[in-house]
Amino acid sequence: MEIRYSCNQRDFKRYTTEETRKEFLIENLYAANEVVAVYSHVDRMVTLGCMPTTETVSIDKGIDIWHNFGTQYFLERREIGIFNIGGAGSITADGVKYELGYKDCLYITQGTKEVLFTSEDAA
Template sequence: MDIRYSANQKDAKTYDTEKLREEFLIEKLFEADNVLSTYSHIDRVIVIGVMPVSQVIDIEKNIDCKKNLGVEYFLERRELGIINIGGTGSVVVDGEEYKLERLNGLYIGKGSLSINFKSDDPTNPAKFYMCSAPAHTKFETKLITLDIANRVELGSTETSNKRVLYQLIHPAVLETCQLSMGCTILEPGCVWNSMPCHTHERRMEVYMYFNLTEDNVVFHFMGEPQQTRNIIMQNEQAVISPSWSIHSGCGTSNYAFIWAMAGENRTFDDMDHVKTNDLR
């Protein structure tokens, strides 16, 4: 497990490219038959990628629950959100199997003892992208397909940001302690997300960009509104956004991204908006 400690806005002003990437970028999320995880001290979020190919994979592979979390099992004091961005696969939770097609989500509540992952087709493996946050009570484990997700259309082609938000793990769909997750898909010819931008002092966020071809990238903008920086991101990479930072992107093509939030509340529109002309 990769451990990331909190970074403050005063120090971040002095970061060069390498330091920005070291602190906030998660470069590799998926490896065949493995669990790759990053623990952020910002709201204690854990980002995980699992790509089962020829094996059934346990979530605790490469995670020492006693050492890393101080518990006996992974979800003893946590909740977990999953969105599959690969081929069809299954998540088995305490013996019950949930089939996840591409862009289906699964919420797993606190107290679930056993979580395993497998793919239907090793030539087109599932890619389970996950975020976990501390939880104070148990809520029902639930499969969320796109047809029951809360669908929101935003933006326009004139501003190059026409997009659809699928709010999968969201108060309009199910109950959680603090975790929210969803997927945003930009229309062809549209490249901007979250602009005009915002911060939200009461929550942190993680973006994971995907649906990018090898020769395209996303310029992810971060930092205080008057001290902006950027990180160039490739396909299937994630970036940690502290509460004091904007989080916005512009791609060399259209793309999709998964957003996950944790913190004081689950109110999606609890944002501190920033006027575009005020950015520096």
């Protein structure tokens, strides 16, 4: 998981376009069957990219939850909004399956222990 620290507001005023892009642009957010995570100290926000293709992917795949957040599971102290910008798939949250089509979204509450991402079509 990449960790980004907040920038100084005085320094930000003099940033060039390239410096602004380097500070805020998240590139390569999606990888097949992986969770790509970027934690920002600005608002303590976590941006995740998940692209399940041939397997079901857990929200915490590749993330050391205890080390990075000091919690037992990802949504112990946070909530999440999920936006599907790909093909049809499903989210399973604590055993409840939600079907999502292109441009559908889902809100999952704090305290949800297990979140799984699945694609309907590996293409």
